[in-house]
Amino acid sequence: MQRRNKRRKEKILDRILEVPKEIATNEPKITISGFKQMLVENYKVILEYQDIYIRIKTYTGIINVNGFNLKLGEMTEDDIVISRRY
Amino acid sequence: MLFRILLRYIIGYINIRIEGYSVEKLINICIKKKIFFWNIKRERSTIIYTNIGVREFKELAQIAKQTGCRVKILDKKGMPFILHKYKKRKIIIFLLLFIIIALLSLSQFIWNIKIEGNNNISTQELTAILESKGIKIGILKNSIDKQKIINEIRLERDDIAWIGIDVQGTNVTVEVVETSAKPEIVNEEDYCNVVSDKDAQIVKISAQNGIPAVKEGDIVTKGDILIQGWIDGKYTGTRYVHANGEVQGKVWYTQKEQVPLNQVVERLTGNEEQKYKIKINNFTINLFKTLSKFEKYDTIEASNKLKIFSNFYLPIELIKVTNKEKLEEKITYGTEEAKQIGIQKASEKIEDELQDDVEVLQKYINTYENKDYIEVEVTYEVLENIGTKEKIVF
Numbered sequence: 001m002q003r004r005n006k007r008r009k010e011k012i013l014d015r016i017l018e019v020p021k022e023i024a025t026n027e028p029k030i031t032i033s034g035f036k037q038m039l040v041e042n043y044k045v046i047l048e049y050q051d052i053y054i055r056i057k058t059y060t061g062i063i064n065v066n067g068f069n070l071k072l073g074e075m076t077e078d079d080i081v082i083s084r085r086y
Numbered sequence: 087m088l089f090r091i092l093l094r095y096i097i098g099y100i101n102i103r104i105e106g107y108s109v110e111k112l113i114n115i116c117i118k119k120k121i122f123f124w125n126i127k128r129e130r131s132t133i134i135y136t137n138i139g140v141r142e143f144k145e146l147a148q149i150a151k152q153t154g155c156r157v158k159i160l161d162k163k164g165m166p167f168i169l170h171k172y173k174k175r176k177i178i179i180f181l182l183l184f185i186i187i188a189l190l191s192l193s194q195f196i197w198n199i200k201i202e203g204n205n206n207i208s209t210q211e212l213t214a215i216l217e218s219k220g221i222k223i224g225i226l227k228n229s230i231d232k233q234k235i236i237n238e239i240r241l242e243r244d245d246i247a248w249i250g251i252d253v254q255g256t257n258v259t260v261e262v263v264e265t266s267a268k269p270e271i272v273n274e275e276d277y278c279n280v281v282s283d284k285d286a287q288i289v290k291i292s293a294q295n296g297i298p299a300v301k302e303g304d305i306v307t308k309g310d311i312l313i314q315g316w317i318d319g320k321y322t323g324t325r326y327v328h329a330n331g332e333v334q335g336k337v338w339y340t341q342k343e344q345v346p347l348n349q350v351v352e353r354l355t356g357n358e359e360q361k362y363k364i365k366i367n368n369f370t371i372n373l374f375k376t377l378s379k380f381e382k383y384d385t386i387e388a389s390n391k392l393k394i395f396s397n398f399y400l401p402i403e404l405i406k407v408t409n410k411e412k413l414e415e416k417i418t419y420g421t422e423e424a425k426q427i428g429i430q431k432a433s434e435k436i437e438d439e440l441q442d443d444v445e446v447l448q449k450y451i452n453t454y455e456n457k458d459y460i461e462v463e464v465t466y467e468v469l470e471n472i473g474t475k476e477k478i479v480f
Binding site: 046076 | 087110113114118127128131
């Protein structure tokens with residue numbers, strides 16, 4: 001758990017082997033697919049969770065998401081999905 | 087993710103309400119401890135609804151205590167709770183077990199026999215043969231010794247070239263390949279005669295090998311020798327050859343047809359009624375009255391075997407009975423009309439009989455008028471090749 005909190009830098013070996021950055025380092029990666037789903041990889045904790053406002057802390061900063069009917073789903077240790085509730 | 091939810095549905099899950107000021111903290115700790123929960127709904131800033139597995143609930147309750155949240159169980163869902171609900175209802179469990187046992191035991195029997203590929207041998211004959219060998223409806227699947235039955239049938243029957251028995255689910259498919267009765271093929275080296283295969287008058291005879299035994303204009307019957315396969319020499323004695331040649335003859339095909347002048351013709355009115363029956367093995371249950379409302383009718387029965395999968399037949403049949411109303415009409419023909427009908431019928435019958443490569447020389451039509459009917463006799467005079475090779479047997 002302590003290792004996770006440290007900021008991991010990209011090593012030369014990772015660059016040679018072309019390991020994806022979100023795996024090699026702790027930098028967050030945000031993928032937005034359409035208007036319905038948003039995937040945040042390498043997050044730290046959820047700071048706030050409300051219907052209209054979600055704050056997620058990552059290793060480089062805080063992501064604020066504004067919207068309506070926001071829903072958190074598929075939460076694992078590394079990634080989280082913000083989607084629209086129907 | 088969906089798989090984990092489905093797994094929770096089997097193991098059992100509960101719907102809970104968490105109330106407290108630091109709900110986010112609770113969620114974060116749960117994620118860190120890898121407690122799986124899904125379908126989070128936020129109502130106000132302090133209340134959260136979520137689903138969680140039964141086994142993880144104790145851990146969650148502890149975490150809730152740490153973070154100062156209150157947890158309330160709203161609903162219990164999933165298989166174990168449903169089963170618990172039905173625990174007291176013994177008849178349902180008993181019936182379920184009964185159905186499963188019945189299905190398993192019934193699937194061990196054969197409920198349907200399908201025979202394919204037979205043209206000349208009738209289906210009843212084949213079913214009778216199969217029954218004598220032990221394949222009939224209602225026997226155990228394991229008791230069929232396929233190879234033995236196949237061997238026995240092939241030994242007994244000459245007209246079956248190949249037979250295949252295929253057990254699929256509860257039905258047996260018997261595939262038959264018939265041997266067509268071919269004429270005996272005579273080798274080029276063997277001695278043979280050319281023999282007539284029809285009653286005919288010889289028109290042309292040309293022997294390539296052997297001595298012609300008949301002249302043009304002779305009338306031969308079936309089985310007469312047309313070209314001899316032996317040559318009698320004064321000094322050489324009897325010598326046998328492979329007789330060969332072409333023999334053309336006039337063959338007559340006659341067909342008689344009687345046409346009654348007064349006929350009763352049945353005509354369907356188009357009115358129908360449908361009735362259903364259920365047949366369990368040999369026991370029939372009528373769902374409707376058997377009596378029809380029509381005076382005269384044709385009955386068509388169509389049975390439909392119930393099956394669960396594509397080839398799992400149950401011994402229950404649904405029979406649909408269709409009654410079609412019909413009317414009887416009397417028709418009186420004139421003599422000319424009746425003649426025409428008779429000629430047409432007879433000609434059709436003869437033309438079915440004829441081979442393709444024949445030449446029709448002449449048609450004779452005789453009619454005899456009677457009081458009630460007209461008799462028509464149609465004769466076709468046909469030129470065709472007669473003569474097949476027959477081996478000389480010493």
